[in-house]
Amino acid sequence: MDLSLPRGIRDIEPQEHLLYERIREAFYEVADLFNFKMMEPAPIEYLSTLSAKSGEEVAKQIYSFKDKRARDVGLRFDLTVGLTRYVSSRRDLKPPIKLACYGGAWRYEEPQYGRYRWFHQWDVEIFGSASTEADVEVIDVCDKILRKLELDNLIIQIGERSVVEEYIRKSLHVSSEEKLVELMRALDKVQRKTEEELIKEYEARGVGRDEVRKLLEFGRLHGPPEKMIQVVNELQLKSSEGLERVWDSLKSRDIGNVEYNMSVVRGIDYYTGLVFETVDRRNPQLGSLCGGGRYDLLPKVFGRPDLSATGAAGGIERVALLMTGKAEPRGVVFVAYTDSSLRKNAVKLVSELRGEGVKAETAIDPKSLGRQLEDASELGARWTVIIGKRELASGELTLRDMNERKEERLSPEEVRRRLKAG
Numbered sequence: 001m002d003l004s005l006p007r008g009i010r011d012i013e014p015q016e017h018l019l020y021e022r023i024r025e026a027f028y029e030v031a032d033l034f035n036f037k038m039m040e041p042a043p044i045e046y047l048s049t050l051s052a053k054s055g056e057e058v059a060k061q062i063y064s065f066k067d068k069r070a071r072d073v074g075l076r077f078d079l080t081v082g083l084t085r086y087v088s089s090r091r092d093l094k095p096p097i098k099l100a101c102y103g104g105a106w107r108y109e110e111p112q113y114g115r116y117r118w119f120h121q122w123d124v125e126i127f128g129s130a131s132t133e134a135d136v137e138v139i140d141v142c143d144k145i146l147r148k149l150e151l152d153n154l155i156i157q158i159g160e161r162s163v164v165e166e167y168i169r170k171s172l173h174v175s176s177e178e179k180l181v182e183l184m185r186a187l188d189k190v191q192r193k194t195e196e197e198l199i200k201e202y203e204a205r206g207v208g209r210d211e212v213r214k215l216l217e218f219g220r221l222h223g224p225p226e227k228m229i230q231v232v233n234e235l236q237l238k239s240s241e242g243l244e245r246v247w248d249s250l251k252s253r254d255i256g257n258v259e260y261n262m263s264v265v266r267g268i269d270y271y272t273g274l275v276f277e278t279v280d281r282r283n284p285q286l287g288s289l290c291g292g293g294r295y296d297l298l299p300k301v302f303g304r305p306d307l308s309a310t311g312a313a314g315g316i317e318r319v320a321l322l323m324t325g326k327a328e329p330r331g332v333v334f335v336a337y338t339d340s341s342l343r344k345n346a347v348k349l350v351s352e353l354r355g356e357g358v359k360a361e362t363a364i365d366p367k368s369l370g371r372q373l374e375d376a377s378e379l380g381a382r383w384t385v386i387i388g389k390r391e392l393a394s395g396e397l398t399l400r401d402m403n404e405r406k407e408e409r410l411s412p413e414e415v416r417r418r419l420k421a422g
Helices: 014-033 047-051 055-061 080-088 132-148 161-171 177-188 195-203 209-219 225-234 240-252 297-301 316-322 340-355 369-378 389-394 412-421
Strands: 044-046 064-066 072-075 097-106 118-127 154-160 258-261 274-280 290-294 309-315 333-337 360-362 383-387 397-401 406-410
Touching: 014 097, 014 118, 014 132, 014 316, 044 047, 044 080, 047 072, 047 080, 080 097, 080 118, 080 297, 080 309, 118 132, 118 316, 132 154, 132 240, 132 274, 132 290, 132 309, 154 161, 154 240, 161 177, 161 209, 161 240, 177 195, 177 209, 195 209, 225 240, 225 258, 240 258, 309 316, 333 340, 333 369, 340 360, 340 383, 340 389, 369 383, 383 389, 383 412, 397 412, 406 412
Parallel strands: 154 258, 333 360, 333 383
Antiparallel strands: 044 072, 064 072, 097 118, 118 309, 154 274, 274 290, 290 309, 383 397, 397 406
16 A cells, blocks of 8 residues: 655644644734634635636646536635635625634645645735725734744835836836736746846747836835835835835834835735735745735625725745744653552543643553653653552652652642642
């Protein structure tokens, strides 16, 4: 029997799972502070739902199949589509609607560093508010989660689709919607391809060399918000007012690890306004740790033209790569026994300790005391409680400090007090 897994699919082993749990706990805590309501959208949707406004590239990545009644369905490729479908169907919900979730998703794409075909995300969405504050709120949530996880040296790169569109229309004299989208796709590739590669690619599509160069020059503009606002003002772009409002809100929230980057446009078929990505300066090849923006068109596709939307998602696998070694298992207490006849006493004590919130373990199968102490050491136990016949007769237990290799005979009450104290 072949016990291997399909390409891009893997098991999450115990040490890595600890990191995932720490990320999830931080996410739940921060999302609750911002008063987001937790839920989880369905993992399987009709293919027509998943394909709505997803773009050609994402549509190709959907794990799709026919169910037993020959209906076209697919596994979710993110959490946003399901949440938007849910909110769009619930006209009874009063805006602003703040929802959050954590879960797995699937995309049939090329596996690479920090990217798998089965992956996990945290997700926050605000429906029913078109304000700048809603856009910045989702940036704030993501920033607080990463701070909670003690990740530093991060930079939030912010782009604004309206600024990019205005520049292309005004400076490159583009009126065609099709050409506008084509040129925005070029901007999205600035950080992945050389200038010459992009010039050749777009010349083949009928875009002039000078046009491409001018666009790429604009796409290379990035820097501190105040500086970039000044640059955009000098270009006489009216949409610079939006950048000013965003920066004012970021400052009021004490978020300073920010730069405006004109090449950040993200999903061309999806986003409609502010977009952002958070990256690690020391590990840029990892890609964005989290990102998102405004996507007002998706609710319209689901029959809700009245419903605006903004949100963000974080990549758990990528964040976990930066956290290696930052999550240690909670210390376990090992309860050993000197004779197999005392195993039931050990099981009873372990059960009582667990009932009091102390993580505890004992040897399920009979072993010598020496082997049990070896097991305790391998588990990383700080404390081992030893139950012996003499100790039972005197109403005491032996508490062994596995680090100091020292033992004390104490009353059961004192042992419990020590163990609860850690």
